[in-house]
Amino acid sequence: MKICTQCILPETFPGISFSTGGLCSQCQKFDARETKLSEDKKKYEQKFLDLLDNLGMRTKHTPSTVDHYTYDILMAYSGGKDSTYTMSLLKKKYHLKVLAVSFDNGFLSPAAVENIKNVTDNLAIDHVYFKPQWDLLKKIFLAAAERELYSKKTLERASTICTSCIGLVKSLCLKMAVEQNIPMIGFGWSPGQAPIESSIMKNNPSLVRMAQQVILKPLREIAGDVIGAYFLQQKHYESAEQFPYNVHPMAWEYYNEEMIVHDIQKLGWTAPKDTDSNSSNCLLNAYANDIHLKRYQFHPYVWEIANMVREGVMTRDEGYAKIYGEQDKNLINAAKKKLET
Numbered sequence: 001m002k003i004c005t006q007c008i009l010p011e012t013f014p015g016i017s018f019s020t021g022g023l024c025s026q027c028q029k030f031d032a033r034e035t036k037l038s039e040d041k042k043k044y045e046q047k048f049l050d051l052l053d054n055l056g057m058r059t060k061h062t063p064s065t066v067d068h069y070t071y072d073i074l075m076a077y078s079g080g081k082d083s084t085y086t087m088s089l090l091k092k093k094y095h096l097k098v099l100a101v102s103f104d105n106g107f108l109s110p111a112a113v114e115n116i117k118n119v120t121d122n123l124a125i126d127h128v129y130f131k132p133q134w135d136l137l138k139k140i141f142l143a144a145a146e147r148e149l150y151s152k153k154t155l156e157r158a159s160t161i162c163t164s165c166i167g168l169v170k171s172l173c174l175k176m177a178v179e180q181n182i183p184m185i186g187f188g189w190s191p192g193q194a195p196i197e198s199s200i201m202k203n204n205p206s207l208v209r210m211a212q213q214v215i216l217k218p219l220r221e222i223a224g225d226v227i228g229a230y231f232l233q234q235k236h237y238e239s240a241e242q243f244p245y246n247v248h249p250m251a252w253e254y255y256n257e258e259m260i261v262h263d264i265q266k267l268g269w270t271a272p273k274d275t276d277s278n279s280s281n282c283l284l285n286a287y288a289n290d291i292h293l294k295r296y297q298f299h300p301y302v303w304e305i306a307n308m309v310r311e312g313v314m315t316r317d318e319g320y321a322k323i324y325g326e327q328d329k330n331l332i333n334a335a336k337k338k339l340e341t
């Protein structure tokens with residue numbers, strides 16, 4: 001199989017082509033973006049500080065004397081390394097009052113549960129678990145294991161199982177933030193997962209409605225009307241001016257996997273040994289990846305990892321090992337078994 005000599009995108013990736021030198025079409029488009037990216041990073045960090053200022057929060061230099069909000073930001077906290085690092089920045093660098101929310105999909109690694117406890121305690125952050133009823137999650141995961149539920153574009157970026165879970169996480173976080181009047185939602189997207197242009201964005205009601213339908217429609221067919229509880233209702237749209245901003249600070253912060261792991265270890269975080277190489281919290285991920293790989297002949301993380309290799313935040317060897325390394329059969333079988341019994 002042909003694999004790009006610069007990033008690691010394979011010839012099986014949708015819409016890709018290669019130069020005679022073996023460079024993929026994404027890499028050919030990329031040149032000279034690096035200088036722009038470092039300028040953008042400064043711009044977006046300033047944009048974030050301005051937003052904190054506008055929302056009346058304490059900024060780096062001037063602690064606010066008024067408490068406008070019970071919580072400044074709701075953090076979508078998976079317990080993985082990226083969201084742990086993001087949350088530590090929100091608390092320690094930007095001095096925000098954080099409410100951490102974790103989604104228990106039934107496949108949280110015990111090591112991740114321990115990490116969640118240690119990190120939230122060490123950072124003095126309030127924390128909530130949301131665990132949907134198991135029979136419902138099981139129905140969704142089994143259906144996603146059997147067939148594609150979403151669009152072609154979506155499947156280029158993540159497995160169907162992952163997209164279902166993340167869709168529920170995003171929706172629940174938005175719903176909670178609106179209901180509790182929390183003006184921002186934090187996500188730990190890596191620089192390869194989401195572009196810097198989307199790193200600070202106010203939720204727009206009509207876009208939210210569209211994004212919700214994309215997930216809600218197929219999930220309702222699988223699980224019935226009970227799924228409605230996890231999505232926004234008409235009353236939420238009526239207070240649309242209170243919709244929070246979505247922020248993913250790692251887009252403008254310095255990113256290096258080794259540095260991140262080193263940093264969060266000081267908070268009592270340890271790398272789980274029971275997850276696959278692309279997750280530091282979820283025991284379903286290996287199975288979800290395996291299904292995707294067999295269905296489409298490319299790894300669901302390859303887009304994200306290739307972006308990071310291209311942008312120089314990860315070496316090609318590290319990226320290659322994550323995507324083309326040996327799959328852990330035991331992990332795959334354990335997840336499959338749990339879903340099928």
Ligand SMILES: [Zn+2]
Binds near residue numbers: 004023024026027
């Ligand atoms: Zn490439």
